[in-house]
Amino acid sequence: MESIDTRVVGILAELADNGSETGRAGMARLGVNADRAYGVKIPVLRTMAKRLGRDHQLAQTLWATGRHEARILAGYIAEPQELTRAGVDSWVADFDSWDLCDQVTDLFLPCPFLDDAIRDYVADEREFVRRAGFTLIAARAVRDKTANDDVFLAYLPLIEAQATDPRNFVRKAVNWALRQIGKRSLNLHPHALATAEQLAASPDRTARWIGRDAVKELRDDRILERLREKQQSGRG
Numbered sequence: 001m002e003s004i005d006t007r008v009v010g011i012l013a014e015l016a017d018n019g020s021e022t023g024r025a026g027m028a029r030l031g032v033n034a035d036r037a038y039g040v041k042i043p044v045l046r047t048m049a050k051r052l053g054r055d056h057q058l059a060q061t062l063w064a065t066g067r068h069e070a071r072i073l074a075g076y077i078a079e080p081q082e083l084t085r086a087g088v089d090s091w092v093a094d095f096d097s098w099d100l101c102d103q104v105t106d107l108f109l110p111c112p113f114l115d116d117a118i119r120d121y122v123a124d125e126r127e128f129v130r131r132a133g134f135t136l137i138a139a140r141a142v143r144d145k146t147a148n149d150d151v152f153l154a155y156l157p158l159i160e161a162q163a164t165d166p167r168n169f170v171r172k173a174v175n176w177a178l179r180q181i182g183k184r185s186l187n188l189h190p191h192a193l194a195t196a197e198q199l200a201a202s203p204d205r206t207a208r209w210i211g212r213d214a215v216k217e218l219r220d221d222r223i224l225e226r227l228r229e230k231q232q233s234g235r236g
Helices: 004-018 021-029 042-052 056-064 068-077 085-094 098-108 114-123 127-143 149-153 156-162 168-182 188-200 205-218 221-232
Strands: none
Touching: 004 042, 004 056, 004 068, 042 068, 056 068, 068 085, 068 098, 085 098, 085 114, 085 127, 098 127, 114 127, 114 156, 127 149, 127 156, 127 168, 149 188, 156 168, 156 188, 168 188, 168 205, 188 205, 188 221
């Protein structure tokens, strides 16, 4: 049987073959840290992940390489049920780019410690750890069909608390989380809108941007219409 290390060597070679300097330059233009990147497009990584299948040991070894696309690939093939809080914290601490954060955090959504992790991450001063917390809130608002509205109401104070963080990749994630909570259900919508309006009136420039952008989307009549239809159909 082929060893994990041998497989990793082959995967890194495949990534190198599929990368390019043009791809790396494009990543850099989008604000992605391309220092240890090959310049491989996400659809190629998804195709590779589908072929490799779930393999937690392989995922851990890929992550340990430190290569950008290898880590994204690790997030695609790791087994969520085998994740520990310590293991997740370790990966999150390694985030050095918004796309790595956003591609990998979906893996954490089924974890039983998700709520505690979110609260810890949004309070963390590290840029991409904090982004991970708000990315998880946004993703959970969209994908977690079992969580009740109280879960998301409790996230609104976290959004208010960090709405003055001016770092670009944080403020965008805070805004994203707020908008997704407001679009989750007809019950949550007015609470998220009220938070957005409060932030829009803030003397802080970053909070105002987050609030005004969220207000613009949440006041859209089409959003309310979709939420009413969702409620009537029993989906929200």
